[in-house]
Amino acid sequence: MKIKIIALGKIKEKFLKEGINEFLKRLNPYASIEIIELPAIEIKDTNLKERILEQEGEKILSHIKPQSYVITLEIQGELLSSEDLAKKIETIINEGIPEIIFIIGSSCGISKKVSANADFKLSLSKMTFLHQFTRLILVEQIYRAFKIIKGETYHK
Numbered sequence: 741m742k743i744k745i746i747a748l749g750k751i752k753e754k755f756l757k758e759g760i761n762e763f764l765k766r767l768n769p770y771a772s773i774e775i776i777e778l779p780a781i782e783i784k785d786t787n788l789k790e791r792i793l794e795q796e797g798e799k800i801l802s803h804i805k806p807q808s809y810v811i812t813l814e815i816q817g818e819l820l821s822s823e824d825l826a827k828k829i830e831t832i833i834n835e836g837i838p839e840i841i842f843i844i845g846s847s848c849g850i851s852k853k854v855s856a857n858a859d860f861k862l863s864l865s866k867m868t869f870l871h872q873f874t875r876l877i878l879v880e881q882i883y884r885a886f887k888i889i890k891g892e893t894y895h896k
Contacts, residue, residue, distance in 0.1 A: 743772070747843075748844065749780040756873070775875070793848060794851050804841055811862050844875060
């Protein structure tokens with residue numbers, strides 16, 4: 741299984757980079773995983789928010805193949821347990837879909853066009869997280885999902 745995470749903005753904090761890299765390393769036996777970092781556009785004028793989201797959205801969409809299964813992380817997305825996320829990933833794998841793409845937008849969200857392109861909209865929590873933390877949480881949950889799928893002991 742190939743998994744891509746498309747995220748706007750760079751991870752600057754060393755401890756977050758180390759955590760993300762640790763889970764990427766742990767994921768190697770289960771999936772080929774790639775993180776694509778796209779530059780976020782700073783919004784200085786809130787009147788331009790939608791236009792900037794559209795520009796970011798075009799960059800995101802350029803990395804998506806038609807046969808990919810797209811999961812956007814959105815505030816209004818569906819809340820899943822770790823077990824439910826594992827079932828979702830397992831179903832996608834069993835359907836023969838070659839690639840799952842997770843999309844983490846900027847601090848202003850994602851464009852309507854990207855959201856409309858999603859096969860599934862996921863919310864990690866009702867709480868708000870820094871986008872850098874979101875990436876770490878997502879990578880850990882993908883790892884946890886594979887451990888659940890394989891019936892291994894990481895998940896308690």
